[in-house]
Amino acid sequence: MNKTRSHVVIVVGAGPAGMAVTSALAKAGHEVIILNRDIKFGGLAEYGIFPAKLKLRGGLKKQYWALLEQPNVHYFGNVSVGIGKDLTVEEVRGLGASAVVFTVGAQGTKAIGVEGDTAQGVYHAKDVVYHFNRLPGYADRPFEMGNHVVVIGAGDVMVDIAHWLIRYKKIERVTAVVRRGPAERKYNPKEIRAICANMDLDRIKQEFDRIRERLIAVGQSPDLVLKELLDEFTTCEPKVSETKMDFRFLASPKRILVGDNHRVRGLELEDNKLERKGDDVVAVGLKRFEEFPCDAVIFAVGDKVDETLGLPYKGGMYVTNPHKTGNEPDDAMFQAYDESAGQVVEGVFLAGWARKASEGLVGVAKRDGDWCAEVVERYLATKTPGEDISSVLEKLRQKLREHKSYPVTVQGLRVIEAAERAHPGDPTCIGEFKFASNHEMIRVIEQASF
Numbered sequence: 362m363n364k365t366r367s368h369v370v371i372v373v374g375a376g377p378a379g380m381a382v383t384s385a386l387a388k389a390g391h392e393v394i395i396l397n398r399d400i401k402f403g404g405l406a407e408y409g410i411f412p413a414k415l416k417l418r419g420g421l422k423k424q425y426w427a428l429l430e431q432p433n434v435h436y437f438g439n440v441s442v443g444i445g446k447d448l449t450v451e452e453v454r455g456l457g458a459s460a461v462v463f464t465v466g467a468q469g470t471k472a473i474g475v476e477g478d479t480a481q482g483v484y485h486a487k488d489v490v491y492h493f494n495r496l497p498g499y500a501d502r503p504f505e506m507g508n509h510v511v512v513i514g515a516g517d518v519m520v521d522i523a524h525w526l527i528r529y530k531k532i533e534r535v536t537a538v539v540r541r542g543p544a545e546r547k548y549n550p551k552e553i554r555a556i557c558a559n560m561d562l563d564r565i566k567q568e569f570d571r572i573r574e575r576l577i578a579v580g581q582s583p584d585l586v587l588k589e590l591l592d593e594f595t596t597c598e599p600k601v602s603e604t605k606m607d608f609r610f611l612a613s614p615k616r617i618l619v620g621d622n623h624r625v626r627g628l629e630l631e632d633n634k635l636e637r638k639g640d641d642v643v644a645v646g647l648k649r650f651e652e653f654p655c656d657a658v659i660f661a662v663g664d665k666v667d668e669t670l671g672l673p674y675k676g677g678m679y680v681t682n683p684h685k686t687g688n689e690p691d692d693a694m695f696q697a698y699d700e701s702a703g704q705v706v707e708g709v710f711l712a713g714w715a716r717k718a719s720e721g722l723v724g725v726a727k728r729d730g731d732w733c734a735e736v737v738e739r740y741l742a743t744k745t746p747g748e749d750i751s752s753v754l755e756k757l758r759q760k761l762r763e764h765k766s767y768p769v770t771v772q773g774l775r776v777i778e779a780a781e782r783a784h785p786g787d788p789t790c791i792g793e794f795k796f797a798s799n800h801e802m803i804r805v806i807e808q809a810s811f
């Protein structure tokens with residue numbers, strides 16, 4: 362790319378999607394400024410992917426470090442964008458960059474919306490995942506689990522949480538409560554290997570007997586589905602606890618049962634049947650209710666985006682341009698859109714889980730970032746480059762000083778990385794050692810003499 366056509370682009374969020382956008386635009390010769398809420402980069406690659414998956418996490422970290430070492434990539438961690446945060450969306454847009462790409466992930470929390478959901482012992486999966494991944498703000502918060510935990514959901518996040526409960530918390534029992542049937546389970550069979558040694562096979566077989574007729578009613582063979590489910594339990598990681606895991610299929614949580622001290626004592630479940638709807642199978646409530654005792658309930662049912670960010674928002678998502686352009690990838694899908702004005706938000710783009718909450722693995726977020734970068738490139742090609750990088754950086758630093766923010770640059774990240782590696786370890790930490798608070802990370806930066 363001819364340097365005179367080089368633009369300044371701001372990417373908000375340094376997860377897999379933001380890093381993909383940054384990589385593509387930096388490679389094309391543009392100057393990229395990254396603003397990231399967390400001190401560390403990586404998003405859910407740092408604070409979501411199970412901490413014991415060292416190979417996957419290590420590989421991503423290596424790639425991201427190499428990217429941040431590029432001279433045309435400028436990283437500012439510990440900078441949150443949003444209403445009442447370090448910078449508002451309008452302030453970011455006013456810094457003079459040619460485009461701003463939001464890759465902030467899905468930070469909003471879906472309302473649980475059942476009676477009793479404020480009881481102690483009711484948690485959102487994201488918070489629990491952030492807790493055991495030691496995200497500052499969550500690492501030190503108590504998450505009381507008790508002996509028997511219900512996890513609502515049938516996807517990979519349910520499995521990750523069961524993994525933590527079984528192998529690290531070593532509680533008595535984990536029950537996955539699943540709205541539809543066993544054939545509709547969503548988790549990756551590879552992921553179940555971490556916990557299948559703890560499966561309570563007798564209970565699972567009894568559960569199949571209980572729902573047998575309801576599976577047959579939609580043309581499913583209970584014996585075949587059971588065989589397929591059990592076949593996935595053949596290559597299990599060694600058992601390290603006596604925790605038992607089972608499933609409760611065809612059940613929807615209707616009410617949290619609250620006991621003394623406002624703590625969970627159980628769940629009211631409604632029995633469901635299955636009905637065919639086109640190619641899909643849906644759950645339909647049977648109005649048969651049952652009390653199911655447990656000590657904690659974790660809802661692993663996906664997330665939505667953070668509506669307080671300040672971008673046009675509707676129904677759990679940021680609004681994107683409804684008018685398709687016919688390009689491949691379609692520019693409209695990545696353009697923020699103001700419905701009240703009936704036009705795109707000029708120069709503002711979305712990618713990754715910020716565009717489609719809780720959609721897919723790292724590879725999907727990366728591909729979304731790559732596509733978004735193509736769309737941004739097309740947009741930049743129609744524009745004359747605006748302010749140069751030093752002027753945009755100066756304005757950014759000035760604003761952050763005014764707001765008394767404490768941005769952490771790559772230099773600071775290197776200090777944290779070295780201190781974490783040198784740390785003797787911490788028994789509460791799974792995988793590699795991580796500081797549990799911003800305060801500790803900032804202290805090591807301040808103690809280091811640059």
Ligand SMILES: Cc1cc2nc3c(=O)[nH]c(=O)nc-3n(C[C@H](O)[C@H](O)[C@H](O)COP(=O)(O)OP(=O)(O)OC[C@H]3O[C@@H](n4cnc5c(N)ncnc54)[C@H](O)[C@@H]3O)c2cc1C
Pocket residue numbers: 373374375376377378379396397398399402403404405406409410411414440441442443464465466467468490517518521670712713714715720721722723724725726
């Ligand atoms: C529990 C769990 C386990 C997973 N395990 C795997 C796995 O094993 N393998 C796999 O491939 N995928 C896994 N995934 C999926 C993968 O993590 C996601 O696909 C991917 O991280 C989404 O990338 P993203 O960049 O869109 O969002 P995120 O990873 O969420 O990144 C968002 C970034 O934006 C920043 N941010 C947020 N709000 C703001 C703000 N207001 N201002 C500035 N910055 C902000 C955050 O600090 C973060 O760095 C898992 C996901 C979860 C939830």
